[in-house]
Amino acid sequence: MNIKNRLVLMNFLQFFVWGAWLISLGGYMGQTFGPIEGSSIGLSIGRTYGSMGWASLFMPALLGIIADKYLSAQKVLGLSHVIAGIVIFFATKATNSTEMYWVIFMTSCFYMPTIALNNSVSYAVLNKFEFDVQKTFTPIRVWGTVGFVIAMWITDLTDWKSGTMQFVFASVAMIITGLLSFTLPDVPAENKNNNQTLSSRFGLDSFVLFKQKKMAIFFVFAMLLGAALQITNMFGDTFIRDFGLDPAYKGTFGVEHSVFIISLSQISETLFILTIPFFLKRFGIKQVMLFSMLAWVLRFGLFGIGNPGSGVIFLILSMIVYGMAFDFFNISGSLFVEKETDSKIRSSAQGLFMLMTNGVGAIIGGEFAGRTVGYFTHNNKVQWTNVWFSFALYALIVAILFAIIFKYKHNPKDVVSVSH
Template sequence: MQIRFRLTVLSFLQFFVWGIWLISLGGYMFINFNNPVDPNLGFKIGSTYGTMGWASLFMPAIVGILADKYIRAEILLAICHFAAAISLYYASTVTTATDMITAIFMVSCFYMPTISLSNSISYSLLTKHNYDVQKSFAPIRVWGTVGFIVAEWAVDLLGWTQNNTQFYFAAAAEVCVALYCFSLPKIETIKSTEKKSFVTRLGLDAFSLFKNPTMLVFFLFAMLLGAALQITNMFGNPFLGDFGKNALYADSFAVKHSNILISLSQISETLFILAIPFFLKRFGIKQVMLISMVAWVLRFGLFGIGNPGAGLSFLVLSMIVYGMAFDFFNISGSLFVDKEAKPEIRASAQGLFMLMTNGLGAILGGAFAGKVVDVFTDATGNKDWPSIWYSFAGYALLLAILFPLVFKYKHRKDAIPDTLSH
């Protein structure tokens, strides 16, 4: 019980430090880096978020190799969090959008590997203490989402979303996480005599899945849908903040506490995950992925309709539907990959899925979304937000139309387990 509690604390802290700045970063950049008006600021914000994708392409694999062979995982996790703290402190000092791209790339290089590394530590310690990893990890991981939500609320209620105090706070929190990591039980490195190629160590064996036309189409759409994942992280906060320019909405809850409103998305995410086993067993991956795409259409479309006044209900509905849009793609897709991959490449296949979604997808989404925002921004910096969100909704709708036409997969109701056991 003690080890489960300690891993729960780790999960909470792991995502708490991310939630401090991830959602509010876009709004912070629009407020602080747009005087004089920068006609390319949307693209720069997209590029800033895209650095997480670039970092995800190579850093988790490199850190994973170090943890396997050379440095104990809990020590390496602490080092990464310390380095992320230093990078966040640097982010608090920059005064241009271009410099922020560099700063967040530095943060991402050290933070993004900690997500998989903290998971690996949890798996190892649960196994060592004779817990059923499949049953024990999910209740631990859900506290990571809780930590993210608590961080969003804290930064919002403390009034730090539009100033650099959020980065000081995040840096201090990263130091606390690093110190906590040093207190974790030892995770010994593996002195294996088995010789593996560098390709195998990087998990590139999973690229053999591309030989299967069905999996090739799946991973392609995973990348394209992954592009949608960061769009509202990037521009949800700036969108709500812009309503503050209108006297009708300046004092509204959605403007003053945009982070809290956006946090409904993460709350919804924790609830919809419970529905995944039923939907996968009843409808199969093709229909569930299609449901996710339609949910993304609604997510963006409802943002286009909504406002902090009479249209507040549309904003709330957009937050609620996010849980279905995210979980039915991200979690269901992961389960599908696990089922289709051979046992010897399952871990690598999961890495490939993450590379396509959080790596290439995030890069594509950052560049695409930033350009769309710039196209609908006039010379004075005012944005046509409805047109922006309808453009994103149109993108998701196009994917929803194409996906069932090109993804050929026959569902068997006995192919998916009743529980999230993988």
């Protein structure tokens, strides 16, 4: 197998192992566990997903230091996948929400850093074999989304989503991915950046950007949008499955294959990413990010009026607009950071962007979403329409504030590249 195909396989598996459980976890917890004492099951689910945010605050930097200075990057990647695979197996033994929280937290401590490590290894290997990284990596990375979708389909069509087999499936896939990582060309530790301080290694140097009003405003909104990003991961599957309690919807395709329906979101994501160059050139970063925020309003609002029966079209439309909601913020936001920061702290600034969205944003989103679901839960029945309309209102308020507060003048002559 040539090197490009090996990297395609690695990127496919990198996200395949996540798709096996990420979307179905919330629905499984909702059907299997009661709430943690003193809280609703909704809050328990929200905090469990929020644990990924806590892991994202420190573990990527720690394992990045090891890969940079002490151990070959592909070995760190492999070890991380193997350990994550072993840990997630213990989700099959979890008997309550508290135990599941700690299993997912520990799994995330080793899985979340692999996302950045996989990119780093892919870049290094492509450079080693003298490929044009910008042109070559994007079509390789697309296979990661394909892997995520196919894993979701397998979990759904086998109905592993309803039991612990999803975790066995993920465990085996993670261990296989880890073992395959060891077979990649060597990406040796170079003991680079020895003169950097510990704060620099953790990307804290980029916090100086908060002294710039424009950048401070941007990162705050990155955090607020990061919170929105987590909500449907947590509760989308639970929401659709809950329709099965109503005889009018029991047995419908949407209820029986909720994860399959949600997978349309990831398919939409692969399509919308192709439109970003046009939209950025035509409208500029601020407008594109506003489109993303308004797409989140539609994402949640369409969930609020949709159902797996006569309203299934609204669910499908919600999945379609997800592509715009997700891609237009994450890609354009990353490009904004790339363009507006000094090259000396650019990598740290990108790390700060990810920390605000996938770290702090995920933690806040988990708590906020969990409390909202708990607030609208009465007699163990969730008033989902109120839940989704509340989230839609949140996204609308964020969009209005962003339009008013964030100042950015678009220059149509700017050349924008989204290849990375």
